[in-house]
Amino acid sequence: MAENKQSAEVIVSDVHKKIRAAFEAFDFESNNTVDAREIGTIVYSLGCFPFQKDLHDFISQVEENHSGYVHLDKFLPAMTKVLMEHKFPPIPEDLLLQAFEVLDKEKKGYLQPEELTKYMTQEGEPFTQEEMDEMLTALADHEKNHIYYKDLISQLTIDPDM
Amino acid sequence: MGCGTSVATETQGKRVETDEAVKTPTPALTMKAAVLIQRWYRRYVARLEMRRRYTWNIFQSIEYAGEQDQLQLSSFFSFMLDNFTQLNGNGPDLISQLLDPVVDPWLDRETCYNLIPVPESYTGPRLSFPLSVSDTNALLSAFKEQQTLHARYVLQLLYETKKLLKQMPNIIHLSTSYTKEITICGDLHGRLDDLLLIFYKNGLPSAETPYVFNGDFVDRGKKSIEVVILLFAYLLLYPDYMHLNRGNHEDHIMNLRYGFTKEVMQKYKTHGREILQLFQDIFSLLPVATVIDGKILIVHGGISDQTDLDFLSSIERHKVKSALRFPRRSLEQLDLGQSYRQAKRMRSTDSSRPSSSRSHSKNQRTPNLRKRRCGLSRQDSAASISSSSSSSSSSSSLCSPRTPSCLSPRPCPSSPSMPYTVNVLQVPFLDSLSSVPPPSPPQHEREWKQVVDILWSDPKTQDGCSPNTFRGGGCYFGPDVTQRLLLQHGLQLLIRSHECKQEGYELCHGGQVITIFSASNYYEEGSNRGAYIKLGRELVPRFYQYQVSRTTRKLTLTQRVRAAEGSALRALKEKLFAHRSELMAGFQQYDQNNTGSVSVSEWAQVLESVLRLDVPWRTLRPHLTRLAPDGSVEYQSCFEDMGPGIPLPQVTPNLAETLFRYRTDIEIIFNIIDKDHSGLISTEEFRHTWRLFSAHLGVDIDDRAIDDLARSIDFNKDGSIDFTEFLEAFRVVHKLDNKDQQLNGKT
Numbered sequence: 001m002a003e004n005k006q007s008a009e010v011i012v013s014d015v016h017k018k019i020r021a022a023f024e025a026f027d028f029e030s031n032n033t034v035d036a037r038e039i040g041t042i043v044y045s046l047g048c049f050p051f052q053k054d055l056h057d058f059i060s061q062v063e064e065n066h067s068g069y070v071h072l073d074k075f076l077p078a079m080t081k082v083l084m085e086h087k088f089p090p091i092p093e094d095l096l097l098q099a100f101e102v103l104d105k106e107k108k109g110y111l112q113p114e115e116l117t118k119y120m121t122q123e124g125e126p127f128t129q130e131e132m133d134e135m136l137t138a139l140a141d142h143e144k145n146h147i148y149y150k151d152l153i154s155q156l157t158i159d160p161d162m
Numbered sequence: 163m164g165c166g167t168s169v170a171t172e173t174q175g176k177r178v179e180t181d182e183a184v185k186t187p188t189p190a191l192t193m194k195a196a197v198l199i200q201r202w203y204r205r206y207v208a209r210l211e212m213r214r215r216y217t218w219n220i221f222q223s224i225e226y227a228g229e230q231d232q233l234q235l236s237s238f239f240s241f242m243l244d245n246f247t248q249l250n251g252n253g254p255d256l257i258s259q260l261l262d263p264v265v266d267p268w269l270d271r272e273t274c275y276n277l278i279p280v281p282e283s284y285t286g287p288r289l290s291f292p293l294s295v296s297d298t299n300a301l302l303s304a305f306k307e308q309q310t311l312h313a314r315y316v317l318q319l320l321y322e323t324k325k326l327l328k329q330m331p332n333i334i335h336l337s338t339s340y341t342k343e344i345t346i347c348g349d350l351h352g353r354l355d356d357l358l359l360i361f362y363k364n365g366l367p368s369a370e371t372p373y374v375f376n377g378d379f380v381d382r383g384k385k386s387i388e389v390v391i392l393l394f395a396y397l398l399l400y401p402d403y404m405h406l407n408r409g410n411h412e413d414h415i416m417n418l419r420y421g422f423t424k425e426v427m428q429k430y431k432t433h434g435r436e437i438l439q440l441f442q443d444i445f446s447l448l449p450v451a452t453v454i455d456g457k458i459l460i461v462h463g464g465i466s467d468q469t470d471l472d473f474l475s476s477i478e479r480h481k482v483k484s485a486l487r488f489p490r491r492s493l494e495q496l497d498l499g500q501s502y503r504q505a506k507r508m509r510s511t512d513s514s515r516p517s518s519s520r521s522h523s524k525n526q527r528t529p530n531l532r533k534r535r536c537g538l539s540r541q542d543s544a545a546s547i548s549s550s551s552s553s554s555s556s557s558s559s560l561c562s563p564r565t566p567s568c569l570s571p572r573p574c575p576s577s578p579s580m581p582y583t584v585n586v587l588q589v590p591f592l593d594s595l596s597s598v599p600p601p602s603p604p605q606h607e608r609e610w611k612q613v614v615d616i617l618w619s620d621p622k623t624q625d626g627c628s629p630n631t632f633r634g635g636g637c638y639f640g641p642d643v644t645q646r647l648l649l650q651h652g653l654q655l656l657i658r659s660h661e662c663k664q665e666g667y668e669l670c671h672g673g674q675v676i677t678i679f680s681a682s683n684y685y686e687e688g689s690n691r692g693a694y695i696k697l698g699r700e701l702v703p704r705f706y707q708y709q710v711s712r713t714t715r716k717l718t719l720t721q722r723v724r725a726a727e728g729s730a731l732r733a734l735k736e737k738l739f740a741h742r743s744e745l746m747a748g749f750q751q752y753d754q755n756n757t758g759s760v761s762v763s764e765w766a767q768v769l770e771s772v773l774r775l776d777v778p779w780r781t782l783r784p785h786l787t788r789l790a791p792d793g794s795v796e797y798q799s800c801f802e803d804m805g806p807g808i809p810l811p812q813v814t815p816n817l818a819e820t821l822f823r824y825r826t827d828i829e830i831i832f833n834i835i836d837k838d839h840s841g842l843i844s845t846e847e848f849r850h851t852w853r854l855f856s857a858h859l860g861v862d863i864d865d866r867a868i869d870d871l872a873r874s875i876d877f878n879k880d881g882s883i884d885f886t887e888f889l890e891a892f893r894v895v896h897k898l899d900n901k902d903q904q905l906n907g908k909t
Contacts, residue, residue, distance in 0.1 A: 021781045025215045044208030049201050091202050099195035102187045124196035135203055138720055 012080065019079045022046055023072055032072035036063050039070055046079065048088035052125045058082070093153055100149040110146035214723045216778055218664065220730040221685035223775040224737065275321065278314040278433070289315045291322055293399045298366075301395055305354060305388045313433040316391065320440040323394045326401060327447035332479045333471065334405050334452045336374070338699045346374045346460060346695040348659035348667075348678035349409065352383025352422070355710045356681055356692050357392065363708060364694065367396040367404045374452050376659045376678065377409020377462030377617070381420035383681065387429060394444075408448035408479075409462040410617040410635075410660065414438065415484045419826065446480045450616050457701055459653050463660045464619030464675075465644070466637040467627035469612065471651050477609040485614045485635050620661060621675050641671040648674060655703075657695065666693025666707045682709040686729040688722030731785050737773055738786070739804045740823040744772045749797040759794040768797075842882040845873070 022042045026034040034042070039059050043050060050058065062074045082088065103119050104111055113136050120127045120135065127135070139147050187195070280288070286309045287300035304311065311319075338344060345364055350357055365371040379393055380386035396404045410416065417423045417438075426441070427434040451474065452460040459471075618636025622628075625640040644656060656675045662684045668677045682692035691707045698704075738745065748768035752760045760768075765787070766779040779786075788799035821828065832843055832851075849869065 017780060021778045022212065024778065025212055025219070040204075041208040041211050044205040045212040047205075049205055051197065051201065090205075091198055096198060096202055099198040102191055102195035103199075105187070119192070119196045120200060123193050125200050127200065131204075131207075134207070 012084070015080055015083050016076065018046065019076055019083070020072070023075060027072075033069050034075075036068050036070050039075075043079070043082075043088070046083065047090060048082060049090055050088040054088065096153050097150065100153070104149070109150065110141075110148045113140055113145060113147065116147055210720060210723050213727055216781060217723065217727045217730045218685075218689070220734055220775075220777050220782075221689065221726075222662075223777050224730075224733050225685075275314050275317040278317070280312050280314050284312055285309070286311055287315065288312075289319065289395075291318060291398075293395060295399065298392070298395050298399055301392060302358075302361075302366075305385070305392065306358065310387075310429055311391060313430050313437065316387075316430070316437055317433065317440065319391060319394055319398070320437065320444060322398055324440060324444050324447060326398060327444060327449075328480075330447075330449050331475065332450050332477065333475050334449050335456070336372075336405065336452060336454045338455055338697065338701070342370050342372075343696045343698045344372050344374060344454060346376060346657055346678060346697065348376050348680040348692075348694070349378035349662070350375070350383070350389050351378055351411070351681045351684070352380055352386030352389055352425070353681045353710070354383070354385035354388045354392075356708075357389055359692075359708055359710055360680065360694055363706065364696075367400055369400070369403055372400075372403040372405070374405045374407065374454075374460055376452075376460055376657070377407045377448075378411045378659065379406075379409070380422040381411040381417060383421075384425065386422045386425050390441075405452055406448055407452055407460060407462055408445065408450050408617060410485060412445035412448055413484045414442040414445065417441075424829075442483060443480070446483045450474065450479055450613055453653075454697065455701060457653055458655045458657060458697070459648075459651070460657045461616045462658060463615070463617045463636055464621055464658050465639050465647050465656065466611075466615040466619055467639070467643050467646070469615055469647060471647075473608075474612050474616070477612060479609075479613060481606065482610050482613040485617060618660075621658075621670050621677075623670070641674070644671045644674050654701070657703075662690055663693075664690045666691040667695070667705050676703060686726040687711075689726045731782070734775075734777065734782070735786065735800075735804060737775065738769075738800050740819060741772055742801055743819055745769070745800070746797075748772055753797075758798060759790045759792075759796050761794055765795040765797060842884055845881050845883055848883050 022045055023032075023034060026038040026042060036059055039062070040055055043055065043058065058078070059070070062070050062078050064071055064074070100111070101107070103115065116139075117132055117136070121129075121132055136147075139152055141148060287297065287304045289297045289300075289311075301311070336344065345360075347360060361367075367373050373396075375393055379390045383389070393404070393406060397406060411420065411422070414423070422441075423438060426438055430437055450461065451471070454460070614635045615637055618630060619639055620630060620636070621644070622638040622640055625642040627640065627643050628638050630636045630638055648654060648656065654674075656671075657678060658675065659678055659680075661677055661679065662681070663677055663679050666679055666682065669675070670677070676695065678693060678695055679690075680692045680694055682690060684690055688709075691709045693705050693707045695703045695705060745768060748771065749760055749765070750756075752764040752768070762780060762783060765783070769779050783795070786800055788796045790796050832848075853865070
């Protein structure tokens with residue numbers, strides 16, 4: 001029993017450390033405050049996959065009185081809860097593959113940049129032009145300009161560090 | 163859109179749908195698929211962004227830590243100057259020959275460069291003065307083709323530049339009324355590619371395209387000479403349309419450490435010293451500020467709460483040769499007997515000051531900028547070493563007041579690491595020497611401070627003005643200081659450089675301060691963009707960004723992050739290696755049973771306290787060390803993939819580590835000693851220098867160990883040491899280099 005309690009404490013402490021480290025990367029003035037617009041990046045980098053709406057809800061939860069800033073005091077407990085309860089779990093690879101296959105109507109095995117652009121900028125939670133440009137540069141095969149999604153999924157999901 | 167349904171249900175639902183709707187996905191399904199991909203991709207980018215920031219932190223921490231070392235080196239030079247007049251027993255003091263301005267009658271003669279023959283075989287530009295556009299074009303094409311300008315023309319160019327600069331005021335006033343837009347560029351740091359890119363994108367300097375270059379033209383980059391020659395050439399060609407501000411790297415002591423001196427010596431073996439002497443004068447003659455339309459102030463670093471533009475206009479700027487050499491007081495100004503009595507009094511009050519200094523630095527710690535945090539504790543010892551080095555052994559030389567205490571509060575010079583028993587005669591300041599404190603510090607010290615503040619200060623977000631103890635000069639100035647100064651002089655904007663910014667520029671103080679930085683990829687390929695500002699009659703700044711790229715193919719964010727990250731991690735690992743014994747001692751304190759492992763927290767703790775670099779150790783741990791199966795850190799694995807460049811001569815570990823750590827500084831010292839640039843110094847010189855340096859550092863090195871070392875590296879026993887080869891042994895090599903490169907080859 002005592003052991004379990006201890007390991008639970010250790011787990012929480014580790015989670016706290018992870019959250020702090022991610023938070024600190026954006027705490028430019030070392031006063032435990034970050035710009036609310038960076039929260040999305042922080043949450044994603046901690047391994048969570050919220051929908052935009054959920055993310056906005058979360059941000060309004062932790063933001064300081066519409067100041068545009070978030071303080072660690074509020075962020076830490078809220079984020080700990082998110083992580084401990086696995087609130088925004090990651091997307092399994094096979095699901096991702098299916099998603100791509102849905103978009104790949106002709107079942108070619110790849111997507112044309114125009115196709116992907118259409119979906120990413122018009123459907124769902126649309127990308128900005130900048131996001132789209134970056135995605136195309138990163139994902140498109142350089143010779144044929146096709147996006148071979150099967151290879152990409154495993155490559156880009158590998159998380160060697162955090 | 164997922165409106166609150168649990169993820170499990172969604173997953174299930176989606177799978178069923180997919181099986182059924184193979185040929186015709188419903189719009190709802192398509193949208194779900196899109197959302198999934200978008201979320202996945204955004205998360206991926208966020209992780210990259212995180213890594214990019216960590217990498218940035220590492221570079222910045224190491225850079226600022228390096229500046230601390232700079233303090234170390236310059237205080238060492240002062241120490242040597244004050245205590246040792248002759249290194250080899252006969253002949254004048256080698257160090258002061260290089261560091262102090264020598265009035266060389268030969269250099270001031272107008273036709274000195276005419277005596278230098280230019281061989282027929284020289285295919286580079288042959289400049290004719292006064293310069294014309296064909297000369298500057300010739301320089302541009304020559305430098306693009308990696309040619310070097312002949313020393314004769316360099317000297318003539320420099321001499322002409324010096325003549326021109328002497329006529330210029332401290333503050334240049336420009337107006338936009340009669341010209342088109344003015345282009346303002348920041349730090350270039352010897353990056354010729356960036357300068358050429360700016361000229362390509364924006365146009366060459368001319369009446370239609372006037373420029374202001376805001377300092378730091380040299381050091382760090384490999385083409386400082388080319389950059390500065392081009393800038394000076396355009397200055398001579400168009401003195402009304404080309405304007406240069408001095409930066410903190412336009413300083414001969416900074417040049418010693420950050421590469422400009424070395425570059426000059428390497429490219430100009432015979433005339434290097436003369437060229438450097440001219441640069442020293444020219445740098446101190448550069449104007450310190452530019453004002454546009456009486457509304458926009460441009461300086462390299464920033465301001466302090468004591469910045470007074472009117473006073474600044476009136477000073478003799480060329481007297482401030484280097485920010486790191488405080489103005490020496492002349493003998494006549496002080497009564498030696500009185501100073502001795504005062505010094506005795508100072509020592510008795512010493513005990514009260516350490517505590518105040520410690521609390522001062524503690525207060526500094528809490529509200530301040532992240533990147534400064536790491537340096538503050540280390541600064542205590544550095545500052546105290548530097549202040550304690552203001553000592554005087556001979557009665558003929560007074561110590562140079564290293565820490566003008568009346569000008570800025572500083573820690574007291576009672577350092578535990580004071581290694582030498584030299585009579586430390588503190589002559590801190592005028593207010594402690596005369597019975598009646600003067601109304602203000604002496605003129606030349608005020609002048610010095612005005613200039614140093616302009617060249618070295620950084621903005622901070624909180625109000626107030628505190629000494630920039632990290633950089634060792636200048637201040638951190640808050641928005642209130644900016645506001646006050648702008649109001650006082652009827653200005654509306656401050657443009658400065660001095661700090662690298664990821665986007666090439668950054669606004670702060672509510673838009674009243676702009677930082678502009680023009681050296682892209684400053685830390686590493688892909689680390690940051692460069693930028694310049696264009697200002698028209700309406701005085702609204704427009705920003706133009708760019709990034710020099712060595713590859714023809716556009717790098718993806720992933721590749722850029724990986725490249726920068728790899729480089730940052732290597733630099734970090736070298737730091738670990740150079741502090742190996744301290745780190746091991748720290749680890750072993752936590753590992754009393756010699757298991758070879760400690761917990762992750764303990765590991766991070768040791769690193770933080772020894773290295774004092776503000777980097778996220780826990781997050782970087784996977785890149786730096788191995789974990790044992792039970793999750794603890796096998797600390798020895800930190801040092802595994804690094805080793806010395808070539809087989810080490812027989813040295814004790816302590817000595818070896820010091821050599822690794824201070825390799826750059828030692829190299830500089832050797833280069834100074836090696837007057838004829840032969841690459842050799844005598845064993846006696848080596849021994850003497852080494853003893854001094856290690857005494858200064860407080861490293862306990864056995865005399866015999868030094869002698870053995872000297873003997874062992876004097877390979878042909880002829881009394882001289884090839885120090886290049888010697889230093890090669892102490893260059894850290896990453897054993898897994900080739901392997902890393904192969905891995906990085908893939909996306």
